[in-house]
Amino acid sequence: MLDDFLSPWVKNLEKSDIQKALQTTSKPDIISFSLGRPDNQLLALADFKEVIDELFLPSNLQYSPPSIELKVHIVELMKERGVLCTPGEVLLTTGAQQAMTLLSKLFVNMGESIIVDQYTYPGFIQVAQALHAGLIPIPVCFQQGLNIKELESILELNKKPRLLYTISEGHNPLGTSLSREQRTELISLVQRYQIPIIEDDAYGFLNYEKVEPPLKSYWREGIFYIGSFSKIFAPSLRIGWIIASEAIIEKLEILKEGFDINTCTLSQKLISCFFAKRSLKEHISKLKEKYKSKRDTMVAALKTHIPEMDFAIPKSGFFIWGRLPPSINTNRVFKVALEEEKVSFLPGSTFLIGNNREAQNCLRLSFAFCPIENIEPGVKRLALAIHESK
């Protein structure tokens, strides 16, 4: 009966592997390397506690226009990343997830196509599916990410795609950061074909080595930049932002109203208060220091306990993308790891668009959420699971 009520495309909708992992990860006996969650110890709870009482005002529980104060803070924050913009070029959104939904809705009509990395953030795949857009995957290089030559061949062959979605810094799931050469070649290619880019920079503020500025700073008009407070403050606040021209922001504001009327007032105030009382620079450098130690701990543990895993050390973000010998199937390892060894990760196939046998022996490990002292024990458990699933 219910099936008759549903629109046809919804009938095959399934929970993403990430949503499923969210349930298993919460079990206390599991060491979790599966999700891109920030560390509980780094959620600035004490700072929030300090200001929360003074924020309990009727006006903060009301509908409200976007906070100009917060937009001004974002403009300052973006300067740190080498992107210059004005408050009028900032749209506050309900997380980066809504930002990518709004931008895609603005540019893509049903049946049109979007170019994405062959392995990408599943949240974006869901956005494209809901728009009935076609996804064109670009094959990636194992440790470098975006493959410009492959992109060029796709652009030569295909009827013009509407846009390209990519994660230039701390890629999810590949952990890659685009080099300066990749950035300049990408920009000159998309300028030649006049294809706009959605640049998802959800992890862009968490760098452990020197990195390049976002693509936005290379091509102001053609790059639609997405930022998020989820990884540098707290995901539950659900605050992200878009940087685009004022004309585009105006259209997006109208679209957004149909989605959620306004971004949570209390969350906007909470973040503004934090900016007013604390040095954001200090806050972010503390996060970088902590996540860098976690990254280094995981790298050392992988080299010791799983020497057969091939991986690059990420410069930014939360993820290590590993490749095991071709005889190992990471979907099989996943089952054994969870059921027998009580450790979780996400198999490469979770992020794959299309068919690629290479995904079978790949996996994504997040070093961010798990307490640092559990990282080496977790990697040892993973080594056992790989051995048992052979």
Ligand SMILES: Cc1ncc(COP(=O)(O)O)c(C=O)c1O
């Ligand atoms: C690449 C990427 N973009 C966007 C998001 C969603 O961010 P937000 O919590 O701001 O919606 C995530 C969350 O994991 C992500 O990995």
